[in-house]
Amino acid sequence: MSIIAERRIREKEAMRTNILTTAWQIVTEEGWQSLSIRKIADAIQYSVPVIYDYFENKEAILLEFGKQGFEGVIAELKAAKASSADPAEQLKAIADAYWAFAFNNKEYYQLMWGMGAPSCEMDKCMPERSVFRDLVMAPMIEIIEKANHGDAENNACLKYHTFWSILHGLISIKMVAPADDTEQLNKLVLDDAITGFIKNLKS
């Protein structure tokens, strides 16, 4: 490949990331509802159709952010899990990390779960379900096996759904209807729910 072609690819890449970072800035400053192709075009000082040379449509831009979000949260969860060898501790750490990600990256979380963000087919950028399952299922099975109740694998499947539901439920209620209670109380609710859940696994 010629040296010129290389430069052009580099420039193309640069424009793409320029579009993305500009779009992201608009989102963080004005929210998802306020993001439009024209606003991006204005901000990067190009005409509107140029955007379409780099992204098929608006959804493609959103899906790119969705991908970033999922990759980000998965990295955090993996790090959290690695922080301990005890399965119960691992579950708690994962829950804490997930919670922290959601509130430190509200824009991502809202997009990923279609909360107030413009509707788009997030499935298209979701990682395999197995990624999340592998992270959470293993410590669960371990806990259930230690407590010796029957079919740990089957049991864990049920508990796995419950685990994510509690987490997502806690977060999305706080996000949609932010109550007037303190940060401290919120953390307490998380702790109560998750430790209660883990205790239930054991007993």
Add this chain to the structure above:
Amino acid sequence: MSIIAERRIREKEAMRTNILTTAWQIVTEEGWQSLSIRKIADAIQYSVPVIYDYFENKEAILLEFGKQGFEGVIAELKAAKASSADPAEQLKAIADAYWAFAFNNKEYYQLMWGMGAPSCEMDKCMPERSVFRDLVMAPMIEIIEKANHGDAENNACLKYHTFWSILHGLISIKMVAPADDTEQLNKLVLDDAITGFIKNLKS
């Protein structure tokens, strides 16, 4: 008031409900994203500005549906609670009823919680928080008091948040990312989560 004025009020009311029922039909057939003022106007065979004689703007129409949704779910919850005198049974019945409402009225639920529906300030049509609290808090306090752990009132406040989070979490995960598992398994997850939660209140 003259007989003519009465008729006019009646007609005005009729037009309002005509707009609403027509809009609702569009929503159930094509989803929230597809609802537009022009579509409503076409369907009722009037020009667009007529809609604005009956509703201040589009959000006002959405809020009307929001109000209907909240009133509907509250009625269901009250009926569920009345089905038993045992506090634990009451909580289970409320959870079941809430779950049933969500899946029998997906359009309402999505609007009420901003899931994929057009964004609007739902606070404006939400009932007082106390309505939900009064329904759920009382049986909780009763359960905790029977089990005799310390400050039941304070404790119930924490558990109250957890209760709704679990419920909403279960529902919204199933709604956003409908898994391939059966109706039966879903019910099992609900049962597991709620009975686990109640057991935790007691022990």
Add this chain to the structure above:
DNA sequence: TCCTTTAACCTAACAGTGTTAGCAAAAGTA
């Protein structure tokens, strides 16, 4: 009955949105 006021209803427009057809200029290739 005639006149005036008010309510109902419409056309046409404004300012946005996502998206695309088609053209001009620049850049790369032979």
Add this chain to the structure above:
DNA sequence: TACTTTTGCTAACACTGTTAGGTTAAAGGA
């Protein structure tokens, strides 16, 4: 230099929500 590809633009289309302004019909008062 001549040809081809890429790049970027203007202008438009088909939609949104919303409103200004005018017309027609109905209601109330003399």
